[in-house]
Amino acid sequence: MSLRHAILVLLQDQEASGYDLAREFANSIGLVWNATHQQIYLELGKLNDQNMVKFRHIPQDGKPDKKLYRITEEGRDELIRWLRKPAAPPRIRDAFMVKIAGGALSDSSSILRELEDQADLRRERLSTFEALASKLDEQGRDKDLFTYLTLRRGILDQQAWLHWAEEVRSALNKRELLSTSV
Amino acid sequence: MSLRHAILVLLQDQEASGYDLAREFANSIGLVWNATHQQIYLELGKLNDQNMVKFRHIPQDGKPDKKLYRITEEGRDELIRWLRKPAAPPRIRDAFMVKIAGGALSDSSSILRELEDQADLRRERLSTFEALASKLDEQGRDKDLFTYLTLRRGILDQQAWLHWAEEVRSALNKRELLSTSV
DNA sequence: AGTACTTATTCAACGGATTGCGCAGCAATA
DNA sequence: TATTGCTGCGCAATCCGTTGAATAAGTACT
Numbered sequence: 001m002s003l004r005h006a007i008l009v010l011l012q013d014q015e016a017s018g019y020d021l022a023r024e025f026a027n028s029i030g031l032v033w034n035a036t037h038q039q040i041y042l043e044l045g046k047l048n049d050q051n052m053v054k055f056r057h058i059p060q061d062g063k064p065d066k067k068l069y070r071i072t073e074e075g076r077d078e079l080i081r082w083l084r085k086p087a088a089p090p091r092i093r094d095a096f097m098v099k100i101a102g103g104a105l106s107d108s109s110s111i112l113r114e115l116e117d118q119a120d121l122r123r124e125r126l127s128t129f130e131a132l133a134s135k136l137d138e139q140g141r142d143k144d145l146f147t148y149l150t151l152r153r154g155i156l157d158q159q160a161w162l163h164w165a166e167e168v169r170s171a172l173n174k175r176e177l178l179s180t181s182v
Numbered sequence: 183m184s185l186r187h188a189i190l191v192l193l194q195d196q197e198a199s200g201y202d203l204a205r206e207f208a209n210s211i212g213l214v215w216n217a218t219h220q221q222i223y224l225e226l227g228k229l230n231d232q233n234m235v236k237f238r239h240i241p242q243d244g245k246p247d248k249k250l251y252r253i254t255e256e257g258r259d260e261l262i263r264w265l266r267k268p269a270a271p272p273r274i275r276d277a278f279m280v281k282i283a284g285g286a287l288s289d290s291s292s293i294l295r296e297l298e299d300q301a302d303l304r305r306e307r308l309s310t311f312e313a314l315a316s317k318l319d320e321q322g323r324d325k326d327l328f329t330y331l332t333l334r335r336g337i338l339d340q341q342a343w344l345h346w347a348e349e350v351r352s353a354l355n356k357r358e359l360l361s362t363s364v
Numbered sequence: 365a366g367t368a369c370t371t372a373t374t375c376a377a378c379g380g381a382t383t384g385c386g387c388a389g390c391a392a393t394a
Numbered sequence: 395t396a397t398t399g400c401t402g403c404g405c406a407a408t409c410c411g412t413t414g415a416a417t418a419a420g421t422a423c424t
Contacts, residue, residue, distance in 0.1 A: 009284035032279035087277035095269035097214035102191035103328035160342035
């Protein structure tokens, strides 16, 4: 429901092409909302039809032409309206956790293997978020306070996950010992 | 993609009706995967067509009749096959976080108000998860190890969120002071 | 020279998910 | 007595999202 609003948030302070937005969805906002380029182009089309954004055509040579979108008055109004009404709690859909819940069917070693893969991913994210956050520190984080707070959310989330992974490791190792000693 | 697998996990150790499953999706597994009753009934129909589950008709008096589903051999095979292949990382779609990212458009007070609403929800969840976890403690948590680990994930997640909320509060209060002193 | 990646947009098909509705009867509360 | 809530199942329309592909020209690497 609010891919549109995520796009409007991004267009708030910059004019951008669909391609630009897709890149940002892979990085900054991606922390909080995922979208593929197909979705973004589609949504930009709809937003344009509804006069929430407008674009100008930029011919380029060497590269394909692009459309630079900017938010309109109506778009900003819509965004503000949306910001005012309470957000629905996020739906949780974590396939890996479904596996954990059904873990009794697997053997510990294969769970641990996948746990490590997921942990690698989390560690990677953690260090990129930390790098971005410390870059903000240097320049004073008051200007980009909300970017900073978003990053903090990501950081705390990864840390909590990694801490949980520790618990899983020790619990499964203990279980392994019990089953082999019998 | 894996609502079906979440259902199969639940049917592993109990026979259940669509209604029973819906309740569990609102509680235990809901921690990890959300689904509405419409989705569940639809998926049960498909699973039945594919012989992953079968059901028996239970007439009841006072209450409407129900269908009690149980997992079949084929269902268990499918589940095990799915458990073996790596899970895709969960897509993140958190509308409230989009609001935070676009927070510069709102005033601090309305952000703080919604933050408190969300915090209430998290605190509520935290205490129900903790209650469930301590119930497992008493009976020894080794038998239901994976339920316990799933609960721990939920607990750590809520705690991390609440910790983040603290950071947001102090950051926004500081910001408030700065803007009023100018 | 061939392969692969980046910039840039778009379409089509399919499947998953949400929203809204409908039926039906019992129990409990206001 | 009216309303709300619980148990229990289901359909239909629509929307959202994913997957896969196509086009097109430049750059960079092997």
